[in-house]
Amino acid sequence: MEQHEISKAVIRRLPRYYRYLGDLMDAGVERISSAELSAKMNVTASQIRQDLNNFGGFGQQGYGYNVKYLYNEIAKILGLDNVHNLVIIGAGKLGQAIANYSSFEKRGFIIKAMFDNNKDYFGRKVGDIEIMNVDELSDYLSNNNIDIAAITVPKEAVNPIADILVKCGIKAVWNFAPVDLELPKGIIVENVHLLDSLMQLSYNLTEYEHTR
């Protein structure tokens, strides 16, 4: 059966559905209709049903969706039923912030090690996670089952790091440096550009001042 390509817009919304369903579950809600969820999330009920039906029929006519079931199904779609091992490259404040953030671990993203080129850091720990010499990165990746590398180094340091990652067969890169990383086909890249986000905010702020 030929599966049609799911659009990026849909995939961007999945974690949001997941978050709201998690909150509903915590609140003890057992079932919800697309109309009710629509009201909470400020999206149309139609869009919710369309989005979900890309992956299967998770609801029941006349009833709606079972919150817990849908929550778990979305988790599967997002691959959260598998554990993913991460390393963080760059042990500065941002790398440490990520290492510290317990919600990642809760969703199966396990941070195994951090790397830096500053020898003052070597051997220190962030929580349980050891900071290692970046010279050992290549060896480490060869001997451990790491799926994802988070890059939190300065712009200039990204390319040499990326070369090592590609050479060692990394599957995915979560990049925080302000460059659009180009890696060989098949390697997933997810960029987080904080400055871009702040500039979008600034645009909206400026826009607002212009038009009122």
Add this chain to the structure above:
Amino acid sequence: MEQHEISKAVIRRLPRYYRYLGDLMDAGVERISSAELSAKMNVTASQIRQDLNNFGGFGQQGYGYNVKYLYNEIAKILGLDNVHNLVIIGAGKLGQAIANYSSFEKRGFIIKAMFDNNKDYFGRKVGDIEIMNVDELSDYLSNNNIDIAAITVPKEAVNPIADILVKCGIKAVWNFAPVDLELPKGIIVENVHLLDSLMQLSYNLTEYEHTR
């Protein structure tokens, strides 16, 4: 003259254009055609021209675009010709990472103060930026010209903070907590959901493994 609404998709691309033009400027490139830029950025030349023409005609037939001029014009569109004063609420690792990140200051985003509820932090500094008692937030906002508040506190702490910010007339909030903040109309909210981003990465990773 009635100005038509610019779509979010366009606004999301502006910082990216800005970034590439900055790189070109640094590389000493004086002019560029939409076709050349298109090749570098993996977008169509048509889209570049359409996007820019939402804001004005910045190019010249037969010549292309002057890199420096276009760079500065986009800066104006994004509101980067004005200085924006920020406070950071939440002095944990993520707040510190943002406080430390010099690129923000370079673009006119000036971090004035940080706030936390943990008294161990009070009076400490991150770089030049003092960490204050969150009880003083309201007073501080009243007496200083702050446009933007970055929120880097845990989920549970967001709503009381948001109430204070709204009461003190904050213009924009840059929210890092995993909730979709609902503020009164006119207040700009930009959410950065790192876990959502990681889940999208996970989806793509899983997708890839399914379909090859």
Add this chain to the structure above:
DNA sequence: TAGATTGTTAATCGATTAACAATC
């Protein structure tokens, strides 16, 4: 002037919304 490349209109494509038959 001839060549290049924009600005802009028209065509296409894809995503969102509406509508409703299927069905619990």
Add this chain to the structure above:
DNA sequence: TAGATTGTTAATCGATTAACAATC
């Protein structure tokens, strides 16, 4: 069974791409 609400098809809307006349 009647009512509710999904899954899904069709209609609409908006964004992207193509094409080309305008013009430097």
